[in-house]
Amino acid sequence: MSLARALLGRPRRDRADVLSFQSSQLRRLVSHAYRNVPYYRSLFDAHGIRPADIRTAADMQLLPVTSKRDMQVLPVDAVVARGTDPTKLIARRTTGSTGEPLTIRRSYLEELVLGAFRKRALQAYGWRRTDLQAEIEEVEARHPRDHQRLQRVLHAAGLHRRISLHALLPVEEIVRKLRKARPTVVTGYAAVLARVGEAMQGDDLPPLRPRFVATHSEVLTPLMRRQIIEGFGAPVFTLYDSYEMHLIAWECGETGQLHTCDDSVLVEIVRDGRPVGIGERGDVVATALHSLAMPFLRYAIGDIATRGADACSCGAPFATLQTVQGRMFDYFPLPGGRLLHPYEIIALLGDKHAWIRQYQLIQEQRDRIVLRVAPSAPPSAAQLEVVASAIRRLLGTEVRLIVDLVDDLPAEPSSKFRVCRSLVRSEYDGIDWSATGSASPR
Ligand SMILES: [Zn+2]
Known part of the structure; x- marks a missing residue:
């Protein structure tokens, strides 16, 4: 079995077929990451793990979870595989989606492979x-x-x-x-x-x-x-994806649950470091099986999901998620009826301001928006002013912008960190995330 087969879109026979492909890709990835990526080499060594200890998904629990923060502070050559020229990779920065900028690097071929998995999901629709x-x-x-x-x-x-x-x-x-x-x-x-x-x-x-x-x-x-x-x-269907993993899961047209893309991403739902049971909620921890240029092993995406059955009742050979509490961006209703998408503000934050480590936008009132920033180093008054004045120009004179510098913007344990939130009106208020039987939810 090979990647070519995944690309050609031939359906996998059964669950055993998917799992054996997943395990072989996992072993290849683990051995590659240990040999060629300094960050993983030291992580394995620090915990006394050898690549041969990891044979299947179940063995992954030996390895500690890596957070966005862990990756964010590392230099490129610690996370990109030796022998890969980072300037030859396609770099995408997760500026807007997470509030914590991180640059993801993939080869053109890797992008094609991941794109093929996404196409397979669309084919199902x-x-x-x-x-x-x-x-x-x-x-x-x-x-x-x-x-x-x-x-x-x-x-x-x-x-x-x-x-x-x-x-x-x-x-x-x-x-x-x-x-x-x-x-x-x-x-x-x-x-x-x-x-x-x-x-x-x-x-x-x-x-x-x-x-x-x-x-x-x-x-x-x-x-x-x-x-x-x-x-x-x-009809409408929903895909669950992230910059780091590409497609993670896609909605089943029959059951409304999400099929996890098990032959491309190893998805674990964990709470306090342990896998949750079926029907329980936890953090999404994912391993990108086909990303060798910049590997992601047991990487916490920052989303919360409810674990579903290990095989979908529609007969597809994939495990399932019941609900995913992923990215939630509120539009901000401004005075005078104008509706502002927070991307407009995020676009101004861009990636030119290296002092911004993490941020959050809260619309407290119709005419009052707070930008909370955890800086990587204290900004000068001039650096702060560049950001604040650009946002103020966008908002106009009727809306007050407050910039708050904070040490950290932690999420509550097992709750989703929301980058852009309106306290005036939110599309996401009143959703019962623990409800089962629906993907993201119906
Ligand atoms: Zn299904």
């Missing part, structure tokens, strides 16, 4: 190679190493066609562009797609009716689900 997919996302400048050679060949043949729409465009403009392009599949951030759905419902034109809509990167609430179904006139 009916995606076809001839589809035109509209993706609503934060459009990044194309990385020079991401030469898109394969994608260009496919596009020329009328296959895997995609259009990208920036998530921060005004909603009316996204609607106009979607109606013009008439995509057969729409994917993107849950909260943005919900607003687009709402806007399309109000414009009295016939629904767009793509074959399906798939949301990712953010929690899909029951209200968002309804707005998308009614506005687009299409």
Whole structure:
């Protein structure tokens, strides 16, 4: 069995097949990380673990969990494999999603492999190679190493066609562009797609009716689900992903649970360092089986999930999650009816301000927003002013911005740290995360 097979999308026979592939990839990854990545070499040595001690997923508990903070403070050559030139990798910075900037590096080939796993999930919803997919996302400048050679060949043949729409465009403009392009599949951030759905419902034109809509990167609430179904006139499914892992799990069309992508990511749900039982909640700890350039072994993503059955009742050979409390970004309702997406502020924080180690945005009142920052080193008054004045220009004179410097922004034990939160109105209030039988939740 090989990676090529994963890429070709041939279905795995059964659970045993998936697990044996997972274990062989895991052994390859562990031995590679120990030999070539200084951070993991010292982690293994410090705990007296040898690569040969780890044969299957169950053995991973020997290894301590690595947090974003652990990785964030390390130099590139401690986390990137020896013999890999970091400048030849595609670098993506997790600025917006976590409040703790971290640069993820992957080779072009690794990106292709992970993209193929995502495509497999979309195929389960009916995606076809001839589809035109509209993706609503934060459009990044194309990385020079991401030469898109394969994608260009496919596009020329009328296959895997995609259009990208920036998530921060005004909603009316996204609607106009979607109606013009008439995509057969729409994917993107849950909260943005919900607003687009709402806007399309109000414009009295016939629904767009793509074959399906798939949301990712953010929690899909029951209200968002309804707005998308009614506005687009299409079924909606949710993908659970992260910058570090790419696709982690995808919603089962039959049961509403999430299938974990066991042949790409080893997913553990742990509480106080131990795996939780089925139906229990815990921290998501993940190992990226195909990332060799910059390995992630037992990495705490910062999300909370409820563990589901070890095999989905639909017959698919994957384990399941019942709910995921992942990324939740509130829109901020400002005075005068303006709705601000916190990405607009996060875009200003950018990655130019190295003194910002971690941050959180809280809208305390309609006209009062607090930016809490845990600095890596105390900023000068001028550094602080650059950030504050840029945000104030965006907010206008009616909203007061307060910048609070704090030592740390810890999450409560086993609760989700929310980077952007509105105390005025939140889409996520009132959700019962312990409810079972629904993915993220229905
Ligand atoms: Zn299923």
